[in-house]
Amino acid sequence: MRTPSFYKPSINDHMLAEHYLRVADAARIPVMVYSVPVFTHVTVGASLIERVAKHPNIVGVKDSSGDVAGVAAIIAAAPEEFQTLTGSAATLYEALQAGAVGAILGLADAFPDLCVEIYEAAEAGDCAKAQTLAQKLAAPAKMLLMDYGIAGLKCAMDRLGFYGGLPRLPLLAVSDAGKVEIEAMLANLISQPAHHL
Secondary structure, rough: EEOOOHHHHOOOOOHHHEEEEEEHHOOOOEEEEEEEHHHHOOOOOHHHHHOOOOOOOOEEEEEEEOOOOHHHHEEEOOOOOEEEEEEEEHHHHHHHHHHOEOOOOOHHHHHHHHHHHHHHHHHHOOOOHHHHHHHHHHHHHHHHHHHHHHHHHHHHHHOOOOOOOOOOOOOOOOHHHHHHHHHHHHHHHHOOOOOOO
C-alpha cells in the first residue's frame, strides 16, 4: 500500500493508520505498507508502523526512504514476525545490518546477482565482503536512480542483456550522451573483480 499523498497537508499518522487498517480489513491477501517519501513526500515512521503492524493482514513494510536509523526504529517498534524490507539500493547493506530481512530493489532489475551476493554475504556474517560489494552499487544507484531515473535503469537493463525498453510517457528515453555515460559506468563496474552482473 503506497502512502496516500494527494492531500498532503491533511495527512497525519492517525489518518494513515485508519487508511491502512481499512485496506487490510478489506484485502483478501496480505498487504505491506510502502514508504517512498521521495515521491509521496510522506514518511512512514516507527510510531505509525507500531500501530498498524498488529493487524494480522499487514505483514510488513517496504521502506524506500534510505534512512537507516528510521528502518532500525521501525524494526524495534514492530512485532518480531513483521517483515521490514528496504527499497533503497544505496543503503542495502546498512539496512540489512540494522535488521531488515530483505529488499525490494529497482536496481536489482539490472544487477540481480550483485544484490543477491550482498544479501548472502550479510546473512553469512561476512561484513567485509558485503560492504565491498555494496560499495559497487553506489555509482549505479546514484547514476541510474537519482541522475537518470527510470529511463536510466531501463537503459542499463537493455545494455546488460535484460529487457528494459522505453519508459512510459511522459518520461523520455535517456539521451545519447546519457547512454554513453551509463555505458562507461557499466564497463567500469564489469571490469571490477569479485562479482557477477
